[in-house]
Amino acid sequence: MLDNLGMTLLDLALGDPHSAARPAELVIHDRHDDSPISAHALVLGVGVREPDEVAALLWRLGPSKATALVVRAPIAVNDAVRAAATESGVVLLTLTPGAAWAQVAALLRSVLSEGDVGASGRETLMGIPAGDMFSLANAISELVDAPVTIEDLNSRVLAFSANQDKTDDPRIQTILGRQVPGLFLEMLESHGVFAELYHSDKPIYVEMAGLALPRMAIAIRAGDDTLGSMWATVAERSTPEREQAFAEAAKLVALHMLRQRAGADVERRLRAELVATVLEGGPGAHEAARRLHIASSSCVVLALGVGAGNGVPAARAEAERQRIADALAVHLAAIHPRSASALVGGIAYGILPVPAGRDDGDLRAERVATEFLDHASTRVRCAFGIGRTATTVTELAQSRRDADRALRVIRAGGSARPIARIPEVYATALLLELSDLIATEAAPPHGPLSRLFDYDREHHSNLVPSLRAWLDAFGDINAAADAVRVHPSTFRYRLRRVVEISGLDLDDREQRFAAMLQLRLSDTAGPS
Incomplete structure (x- = not known):
């Protein structure tokens, strides 16, 4: 270090x-x-x-x-x-x-390099651990006798060598920010440096006002694919031998960048499999939790749903979900280094460790989710469902189910906020699940409410809304009449017709409750 x-x-x-x-x-x-x-x-x-x-x-x-x-x-x-x-x-x-x-x-x-969910052994490329860009930068620095940075196509610093204190202010700002400052990017672009760099297969020499020391730079390529660039801060133009060594080193950097990219994909898939195993429960959950370093922690599951929108191509929607899932992983890692996150089945799940022995784990997760939505640059609608606190690995599967249920309530319009904890929306979640059960029935029984719906459709009347208003007003005729904008006398007539047509006994509390429940379910799934 x-x-x-x-x-x-x-x-x-x-x-x-x-x-x-x-x-x-x-x-x-x-x-x-x-x-x-x-x-x-x-x-x-x-x-x-x-x-x-x-x-x-x-x-x-x-x-x-x-x-x-x-x-x-x-x-x-x-x-x-x-x-x-x-x-x-x-x-x-x-x-x-x-x-x-x-x-x-x-x-x-x-x-x-904290992530260690994969194998412990490390592959090497030309004697340097595969993907170890810092060791590679140090080796190339020794080769060309100059401090080196390796950057991606967006001029973000992937790795840098030692001895950067011997460079100039632009380089030091680049190292501290892990990104070439905007002012110097504009200067390089205005001088055509990037155009020359990415059209040349040899090192270029960069010397201009604003740079106390010149640069030797070369594009990093793998076949026709340009991966980034490598920059060395030099005191003067390098010898042909050093330029050749710099060019040969760029080929090795390309191999490491490709290996790092492939390793990241493998690591992402492995982490997703481990997270999915933990969230599904079963015999493999404890081993997966151990490999994710969460086996001994109390945790809360967060489910982040990403709306793709109408007309968005499937590939772009999937890329957007992966981008936001990666952002969530970074956000949770900053909150707690032992957190785990992955995109599973189109939902970005996060497992957030919380202090043991406390009952406010879901509130802590809600604050984390709020901070993410406040600061993340999202171009699509996102929503969080938050499950209960799981004190054991076995309980994580239930926390995941709770998070899914809370997220579904938001997507169904049952919550005005983009974040929902399961205790807040539990009743609505149960109604949605009950509507699923009803939808599986080939022919639901024909009862009092069905007769009212049929009568309203056939006669273009408003008996169902009148009954709903009366139940919502706890039997207050004046308040119910005002809700449907009719005179109280007219409303009393409608209520008598409700009883005549449906057969409901509105003095029976069990029948009133059954009618309220069926009306709520009809709001959820639509009358059939």
Whole structure:
């Protein structure tokens, strides 16, 4: 981690990184959250600046066996901080001023490569682990004696080499933001750099105002498919030998990018299978939960439905669902590193761990869903159904069913909000399921309500709406008459006709309840 991010972002303040355990996950410290810190965590001490705060946090992290603490530089390292670092065994790192915590968290997650749901063995390409773009960037940097970045077609940084502190301001901004800044992108485009880059099969030399140091760049291709580009910050035009080495290295980068793309697809499919197995329950659920690292956690299932809209091609709709599912996975991972998410059957499911022993897990999931809908750039209508808190793996299947039921209520128009928790819409969900049961009957029995519907259709009358208004008003004639916009005397006449035609006894509470239920079901499924 220090090899990849040292000098540019991180600096060692105290401790021995060689004897420290490998970080297992990234944790953001919150002084108002007393949740336990997992073993071998890399903790980001956001807002921790004063020496006594740093020392206190180091003492807290020691019993948890955390690996390292990162705090914003500069800090005053006094005797209390030294003693806490020594006794706790936690490595203390400092973050360079100006770097955003969100950017640092993303970079650290890239380096840590937390996802381990697949096989543990790693394939190598030319001696470098397949898909390990940072190691590859460092190797190429040594080859051409210049700091290197590897970027995709949108100029997002996929990996970078060490020694970026020896470059210029545009490169440092690019590393910190993991994206070439817009100002420099416009400058490169206006000078025709990208046009030249993607039309050439050899390295190009870029020198212009605004860049303190020139660049050597080459397009990364796999056959006719352009995958991205590679940039080296050089002091002067490179020798032909180094340009040739840079061009040959681009071919190796292409292999790794293709392998990374294929690996991501395999990883996505495997994760989707594991999530589906957990949500379906059964004998394989516990093993799948163990591989997803959620077997010992209380969790809530979220079901995110994505509306494709009319006239949208199936391929585009599927791509949109996958895009939003990926965004949900990133959002949940930022909330809790042990969360799991996948697109299963057209629904993006998220499994969110929540604090054990509390009964507000679904409320916490609702806040997470609200934040996602508030901040995600979605071009289609999205809705969340939220299930109950599952304290065991076995209960996750029920939480998934609850989330599906709540989502269905939203899609059926039973909720005005795009987020529904199952306790809020349980009755409506039951009505929808009861309407499904009725729909399976070849010929529902002909009863009082059926006679009223038939009479209204044949005579173009309004007896059914009148009965509904009377029931909704709890028998208040004036309120019911006002609801259907007729005089109370006219309404009393209609009510007598309802009794005559249907045979209902409106003084019988059981018959009143049956009529209310059937009317609600007719609103849900439509009269038949």
